[in-house]
Amino acid sequence: MKSFFYLLYKDALLLLRDKAGIILLFIMPIALVLIMTSMQDGLLNSITNTDISLVLLNDDNDSIGNTIEKELNKSEVFDVHNLNEMDTLLSENGLRNLVAQGKYLIGIYVPANTTQQFKEGFRKDIESVFDGSSTNKLESSDSIPIRIYLDPTIKPNVQSNLMSNVREFITQIQNQFQLKAFSEALKEIAGNTESNLDLRYSKKLIADEKISDKKEDVLFRPNSVQHNVPAWTLFAIFFIVISLSGSTIKEREDGSFNRLMTMPCSYSKYLLSKMTVYLFVCILQFLIVLAMGIWVFPYIGLESFDVNGIFLKLLFVVIVAACAAIGFGTAISSIATSQQQAAVFGSVSVVILAAIGGLWVPTYAMPEIFRTFSNVSPLKWGIDALYSIILRKSDISDVLAQCIYLLIFAISCFVIAIIYKKFKKV
Amino acid sequence: MTPILSIEKLTKRYKKGDRFVLNELSFEVNPGEIYGFLGPNGAGKSTTVKIISGLIPYNNGAIKVLGKDLNENRKELKKIIGIVPQDIAIFPTLTAIENLKIFGGIYGIDNKILKKRIHSLLELFGLYEHRNKKVDHYSGGMKRRINLIAGMLHEPSLLLLDEPTVGIDVQSKNVIIENLKMLNKNGTTILYTSHNMEEAQDFCSRVGIIDEGKIITEGTAEELICRTPNCNDLESVYLKLTGKTLRD
Ligand SMILES: Nc1ncnc2c1ncn2[C@@H]1O[C@H](COP(=O)(O)OP(=O)(O)OP(=O)(O)O)[C@@H](O)[C@H]1O
Ligand SMILES: [Mg+2]
Numbered sequence: 001m002k003s004f005f006y007l008l009y010k011d012a013l014l015l016l017r018d019k020a021g022i023i024l025l026f027i028m029p030i031a032l033v034l035i036m037t038s039m040q041d042g043l044l045n046s047i048t049n050t051d052i053s054l055v056l057l058n059d060d061n062d063s064i065g066n067t068i069e070k071e072l073n074k075s076e077v078f079d080v081h082n083l084n085e086m087d088t089l090l091s092e093n094g095l096r097n098l099v100a101q102g103k104y105l106i107g108i109y110v111p112a113n114t115t116q117q118f119k120e121g122f123r124k125d126i127e128s129v130f131d132g133s134s135t136n137k138l139e140s141s142d143s144i145p146i147r148i149y150l151d152p153t154i155k156p157n158v159q160s161n162l163m164s165n166v167r168e169f170i171t172q173i174q175n176q177f178q179l180k181a182f183s184e185a186l187k188e189i190a191g192n193t194e195s196n197l198d199l200r201y202s203k204k205l206i207a208d209e210k211i212s213d214k215k216e217d218v219l220f221r222p223n224s225v226q227h228n229v230p231a232w233t234l235f236a237i238f239f240i241v242i243s244l245s246g247s248t249i250k251e252r253e254d255g256s257f258n259r260l261m262t263m264p265c266s267y268s269k270y271l272l273s274k275m276t277v278y279l280f281v282c283i284l285q286f287l288i289v290l291a292m293g294i295w296v297f298p299y300i301g302l303e304s305f306d307v308n309g310i311f312l313k314l315l316f317v318v319i320v321a322a323c324a325a326i327g328f329g330t331a332i333s334s335i336a337t338s339q340q341q342a343a344v345f346g347s348v349s350v351v352i353l354a355a356i357g358g359l360w361v362p363t364y365a366m367p368e369i370f371r372t373f374s375n376v377s378p379l380k381w382g383i384d385a386l387y388s389i390i391l392r393k394s395d396i397s398d399v400l401a402q403c404i405y406l407l408i409f410a411i412s413c414f415v416i417a418i419i420y421k422k423f424k425k426v
Numbered sequence: 427m428t429p430i431l432s433i434e435k436l437t438k439r440y441k442k443g444d445r446f447v448l449n450e451l452s453f454e455v456n457p458g459e460i461y462g463f464l465g466p467n468g469a470g471k472s473t474t475v476k477i478i479s480g481l482i483p484y485n486n487g488a489i490k491v492l493g494k495d496l497n498e499n500r501k502e503l504k505k506i507i508g509i510v511p512q513d514i515a516i517f518p519t520l521t522a523i524e525n526l527k528i529f530g531g532i533y534g535i536d537n538k539i540l541k542k543r544i545h546s547l548l549e550l551f552g553l554y555e556h557r558n559k560k561v562d563h564y565s566g567g568m569k570r571r572i573n574l575i576a577g578m579l580h581e582p583s584l585l586l587l588d589e590p591t592v593g594i595d596v597q598s599k600n601v602i603i604e605n606l607k608m609l610n611k612n613g614t615t616i617l618y619t620s621h622n623m624e625e626a627q628d629f630c631s632r633v634g635i636i637d638e639g640k641i642i643t644e645g646t647a648e649e650l651i652c653r654t655p656n657c658n659d660l661e662s663v664y665l666k667l668t669g670k671t672l673r674d
Contacts, residue, residue: 006527009531
C-alpha cells in the first residue's frame with residue numbers, strides 16, 4: 001500500500017512537471033468548449049426546446065382538413081407552418097422537399113376531397129350494412145388518406161415514435177368523423193331524430209397530450225450547449241492518451257521504468273497507479289468543462305448548461321469513458337516505440353474517432369454511411385450515453401449498453417497492451 | 427558458506443540475436459566479496475546483470491540468491507538486491523530528493539529513516555547542494571552518482587554495479603570507489619562489472635573474466651597475474667586472455 005502511494009506521488013509529479021501536457025489536458029478543452037459552443041450557437045439552436053417545426057398543406061379545405069389544421073394550431077408541441085398561407089410551392093412535392101431539406105421536421109399533407117371521399121365511403125358502408133349486402137362489420141378501408149413526411153435525419157427510434165404520435169392524432173380525428181357520420185347516417189336511414197351523437201371536438205385530443213408527454217423523447221437534438229459540453233468533455237478525456245502514452249514511453253526510455261521493475265513494484269501496480277492518476281485527470285477535466293458550461297457560458301451570452309439531477313449519472317459515464325481512454329492510451333504506449341510515434345498516432349486517432357463519433361458535427365447531421373460508420377468510435381458510445389442523460393433524462397440503466405461497449409473497448413485495449421508487452425520481450 | 431549469488435549454466439539468446447550471448451555461464455559470489463565481473467564490449471556483462479535484475483528472461487540455467495531460486499522468490503529477494511544499471515535510470519524531470527523519496531518509498535523504508543539516509547548519501551556523494559535541482563540539469567558525473575545512490579538507498583545485501591564509473595572524472599571516480607569500499611566494509615556484497623582493469627585490480631577482492639558469454643578465468647588479481655606468464659598487472663592478463671581484436 002505504501003509503495004502504491006509513492007507510485008501515485010511519482011505519477012502526479014511527472015504530470016505536473018509536464019507543462020505542455022497540462023496545457024493540452026486542461027487549457028485545450030476550455031478553449032474548445034468556448035469557441036465551438038459560440039460558433040455553433042446559431043447553428044444548433046434552430047430547433048429550440050419548445051417547438052417541433054411542422055409544415056401543413058391542406059388541399060382538402062373541408063371539415064377533416066380544417067379540423068386537423070385547427071387542432072394542430074392549438075397544440076403547444078408543434079410550431080405549425082401552413083403552406084396554404086405561404087404563397088410558394090403549393091404542392092405535395094414542394095412540401096416533401098421542404099422536409100427533405102431539413103427546413104421542417106414533419107410535413108403533413110391532406111389531399112383534396114379527403115372529407116368528400118371519406119363521407120361517401122362511409123355512407124356506402126352504412127348502407128350495405130343496412131340492406132344486408134355486407135357483414136355487419138364496418139369496413140375501415142375508408143381511412144383518411146393523409147400523408148406524413150419526416151425529416152430523414154431523425155434517429156429511427158424517434159422517427160417511429162413521432163410517426164405513431166401523429167398517426168394516433170389523425171386516427172382520433174378519423175374516429176370522431178366516423179361517429180359523426182354514423183350518427184348522421186342513422187338519422188337519415190332510420191329517421192331517428194332523437195339521436196344526438198354529435199361530437200364537437202371540444203375535448204382536447206388525447207393524441208396531442210401523448211405527444212406532450214413524450215416531449216423529451218422528441219427533443220433529441222441538443223442545442224449548442226447541450227452538444228458541446230459533453231462533446232469536449234469526452235474529447236478531453238480521450239486526449240489523455242497522448243499524455244499517458246507519452247509519460248509511459250518516456251519512463252521506458254529513461255530507464256526509470258526498468259528501475260521500478262527491479263524494485264518491489266509489480267507491473268499491475270505500476271499500471272494501476274497511472275490509471276488512478278489519469279482517472280483523476282479525467283474527472284477534473286469533466287468538472288472544468290462542466291463549470292464552464294454552468295457558470296461561464298451565461299456571461300458570454302450562451303445558455304447555461306443544466307446539470308440539475310443528472311450530475312452523478314454524467315459522472316458515471318465520464319468514469320466509464322475514462323477507463324476506455326486509459327485503456328486506449330495504455331495500448332498505444334505498449335505498441336509505440338517512441339514518444340513522437342505515440343503522440344502522432346494518439347492525436348490523429350483521437351481526432352478521427354472524435355470526428356466520426358460525432359463530436360465535431362453531431363451524427364444526425366452526417367450522411368447515412370458516416371452514421372453507420374460512427375459506431376466504431378468509442379467516443380460515439382460515450383456521447384450517445386451523455387446525450388441520453390442530458391436530453392432524455394435517461395437513467396444509468398438506459399445507457400448501460402453504451403457503458404458496456406466502452407468497458408469492452410477498455411478491456412480489449414488492456415489485453416492488447418499486455419499481449420504486446422509479452423511479445424516484445426527480448 | 428552459502429554463496430550470496432550463484433549462477434549455474436546460464437544461457438541467453440536474444441530474440442533478435444543470431445547467437446548465444448551467454449554460454450552456460452557459471453560463477454559464484456560469496457558474502458562480503460567485491461567480485462569484479464570483467465570482460466570486453468559485448469561479452470555479456472550487462473545481459474547477466476539484467477537477467478539477475480529480472481528485466482529480461484533467459485533460456486536455461488539457474489540463478490540462486492542466498493541459496494534460494496531467484497525466479498521463485500523474486501518478490502522477497504528484490505528487497506535485498508540493489509541495482510545500478512549501466513544506463514542512468516532516474517526520472518529526469520524530478521529533483522534528486524523527489525527521485526530518492528519515490529525509490530525509497532517503494533522499497534517501504536520508514537519515512538524518518540529514509541529522510542536521514544537520503545541526506546547522508548547526498549552529502550557523501552557531494553550532491554546535497556543540488557538536491558532540489560532537476561536531474562535533467564545534472565552533469566554526467568552527477569547523474570552517475572545519483573544513479574548509484576538510488577541503487578543503494580535500501581541498503582541491499584547484494585549490490586550489482588554495471589560500470590558505475592564510466593565516463594566520469596577522477597575526482598568523482600575516487601569518491602565513488604571510496605564510498606563503495608566503505609559500503610562493502612559495512613557488509614554489502616558487490617558484483618562490479620567493468621573493463622577498467624586498473625580500477626578493478628585495486629577495488630575487487632576477486633575477479634572473473636568473461637568473454638563470449640562464459641567465464642574464462644577466475645581468482646584474485648594476484649592469482650591471475652601469477653598464473654599467467656609474462657604478466658605483471660591485470661590489464662596484461664586480460665589482454666593476453668581476450669586478445670587484441672575489437673569487439674562489438
Ligand atoms: N536487445 C538486444 N537484442 C539483441 N542483441 C542484444 C541486445 N542487447 C544486447 N545484445 C547483444 O548481446 C551481446 C552482449 O551485450 P551486453 O550488453 O551484455 O554486453 P556487455 O558485456 O555489457 O558490453 P559493454 O561492455 O559494451 O557494456 C552483444 O553482442 C549485444 O550486441
Ligand atoms: Mg554493458
